[in-house]
Amino acid sequence: MKPRTKVLAFFGIVILGVVILMLLVKTKPKPARSDAGPVQPVVEVTRLTAGTVQVLIDATGTVQPARDVQITSEVGGRVESVAGDFIPGGRVKAGDPLIELExxxxxxxxxxxxxxxxxxxxxxxxxxxxxxxxxxxxxxxxxxxxxxxxxxxxxxxxxxxxxxxxxxxxxxxxxxxxxxSAITAPFDGVVQSESVEAGQVIGAGQQLGRLLGADVFHVLASVPVGRLQWLQLPGDDGTPGAQAEIRQPKTSGTREGRVIRVLGELDPEGRMARLLIEVPDPLSGATPLLVGAFVDVKLVGRELRDTIAVPRAALVESNAVWRVRDDKTLEQASLTITWRGNDAVYVRNGSGGLHDGDQILTTRIPLAVEGMHVRIAGEDASLQQTPSGEPGGP
Structure with missing residues (x-):
């Protein structure tokens, strides 16, 4: 075949391929349009319940003896005998002989x-x-x-x-x-320290040991001044103070106590109010309360009636939530918070439009807006689909 004929045949094949390709593109079937609406996020919700809420206030404190005396001798002489229980940690009863002089x-x-x-x-x-x-x-x-x-x-x-x-x-x-000449215990107590032996000559006024009252200990607890209004404080008319639950860290069990006094000055370091809590029978049980120990205190405050607990996980910007309406659209509610707890905040029934039985969002949606449609996890999606598939209004 001649060279000229080969060139013409080559260009003819190329042109034919281009024509066939154009025909294929024009005759390609178009994808069918989907009538499905925007994707609705699947969310978790919680249903609110109104009721009576007990305010609990967390605090920390230090255990102190309610009674703490130095055992001293009013007369001098030679020590004839020392009681076997007059040793650190020993338990004595009121009137028990501790030290006898000749x-x-x-x-x-x-x-x-x-x-x-x-x-x-x-x-x-x-x-x-x-x-x-x-x-x-x-x-x-x-x-x-x-x-x-x-x-x-x-x-x-x-x-x-x-x-x-x-x-x-x-x-x-x-x-x-x-x-x-016979020194006795002034009250039921536990010996904290002793420094006397039989045969020792002592003088009047000499310190021989230290005794702590065993029937009652005190806990000195610090709380923010603003939270005193939520506590029942002891009154001059005999009104009892708030109950308290005391726990030593890394130990099992708790102790019950009661606020008996509000100290007349603030903590010089944290500028917090200081409460004196009385704890009866502190040395009983498997884990006795120890003087000087740091303890966690839970104070029982006043009751809030007709109040709704809102989980902190549901909060938006600390004082708002997303309410899920009956048509599964979102509505933001601004709250007037009565009390802030560790895991929840508490509002009056009706605050910000929230009522008993409402559902609020607990799932974080970064781009949530008013009227956005959502699907609640665990519910039938077919029952939640809106006719238009578009965000609705309030």
């Missing part, structure tokens, strides 16, 4: 004071006899120019009576010292 010196002082009292009482009896004689003599003789009181021995009688009173006081003091 009593001989104090018993001798009592015997001496009694003998002295007997002597001055005898002197008083003799003086009273002398007074009777002096009075009779005064009546037999005319002694108008003399001092009658002196002549009748009235000053001597007064001195004898004063000596008796002084001797009685000395005897009582000696008996008290004998009693004080």
């Amino acid at each position: 009593p001989e010196r104090f018993e001798l002082a009592v015997a001496q004071a009694r003998a002295n009292l007997t002597r001055v009482r005898s002197d008083l009896s003799l003086e009273e006899g002398r007074v009777q004689v002096a009075k009779r003599e005064w009546g037999l003789f005319d002694q108008a120019d003399s001092d009658g009181a002196l002549a009748q021995r009235e000053p001597q009688l007064a001195a004898a009576r004063a000596n008796v009173q002084s001797a009685e006081a000395q005897l009582r003091d000696a008996e008290l010292n004998l009693e004080r």
Whole structure:
């Protein structure tokens, strides 16, 4: 074949291919238009319920002893014995002997004071006899120019009576010292520390140990000043304070207490109000409450009636929610929050248009707008499809 003929045949084949390609494009069937509406996001909702809500206020505190005394001796002497329970951690009852001093010196002082009292009482009896004689003599003789009181021995009688009173006081003091030679527990308590041994010579006023009251401990808790209005505080008329639940971290079980006082000054560090909580029988049970421990406190506040709890997960910008209307469209409701808890906020029934039985969105939708259609997870999609498939209005 000639070269010219080959070139013509080549261009003819190319032209034929282009024509066939154009015919195929023109005759390609068009895809059918879909009548489906916009995609509706599947969301989670929660149904609101109105009722009575108990306000709970979280706080932290420190355990303190309600009674804390230093055991000291009022008299000096040699220690004869120390009670076996007078050791750190030991439990004692009110009146239990803790430390006893050698009593001989104090018993001798009592015997001496009694003998002295007997002597001055005898002197008083003799003086009273002398007074009777002096009075009779005064009546037999005319002694108008003399001092009658002196002549009748009235000053001597007064001195004898004063000596008796002084001797009685000395005897009582000696008996008290004998009693004080045995040091006893002033109340039911637990020994915090001790620093005395048998045979040791101690002086009056020397500190021998420390005793904490075991029947009641206190918890000093700090709460924001603004939250005091939600608590029932103890009143002068005997109104009891709010109940409290105390828990030591990393331990099981809780302790019950009650607010007994509001301190008259703020915490100097956090500028918070301080409450004193009384906890009875703190050392009982498997996990006793320990002095100095940091504890978590849950205070029982006032009741909120006809109130709705809104989960924090449903909040938009801290004070609004998306309400799902009956036609499955969204409506934003702005809330007037009465109380903010850890997991929920609480509003009055009807606040922001929210009512008992309403459903609110708990799923985050970044581009949510008023009137957007949604599908609730778990419901039949065919029952939720709107006729137009477009966002509706309020």
